[in-house]
Amino acid sequence: MTQRGTVRWDGDVALDAMRQGAALGVRLAAEHVLTESRRRVPIEEATLERSGVATVDEANLTAAVSYDTPYAVRQHEELQYRHDAGRTAKYLERPLIEEADTATAIIAAQVRRALR
Known part of the structure; x- marks a missing residue:
């Protein structure tokens, strides 16, 4: 017994949804890195932290x-402070490296969600 069906592929819609999901994912990933960085930023009066x-x-x-x-x-680079x-120090560089897998997962999750 043979079954037949029709599949309609709308590639432009899929690509648009994927791009929108990726854009949201990039935004959320950047916010995640910022949040992790703020946990390490040197703090005296919190001016530096608030400027992120x-x-x-x-x-x-x-x-x-x-x-x-x-x-x-200077605060980021001066290891002797x-x-x-x-x-x-390295309050931005280290979280960026350490959270790379999480940032990638955030972006991927948003792309998957957009393609549902």
Whole structure:
């Protein structure tokens, strides 16, 4: 017994949904890295911590996490500075590396969700 069926494939709709899911995933992944970074950022008056932002370029599916104070780079790079417990130099670099798998999983989950 042979069964026949028809499958309608709308590739443009699928690609659009995938791109929208990826864009949301990139945003959520960047926010995740920012959150983890804020847990390590050196804190004196919390100005540096509050200056952290995650920005997303949805057209290129890229994101950036940054801190905007005159001393942000110096605090990040100076390994000899002393910080409170749990606060450290490389407060952005280390979470980015350590959370790479989680960030990838966040993006993948949003793409899968968009394709349902």
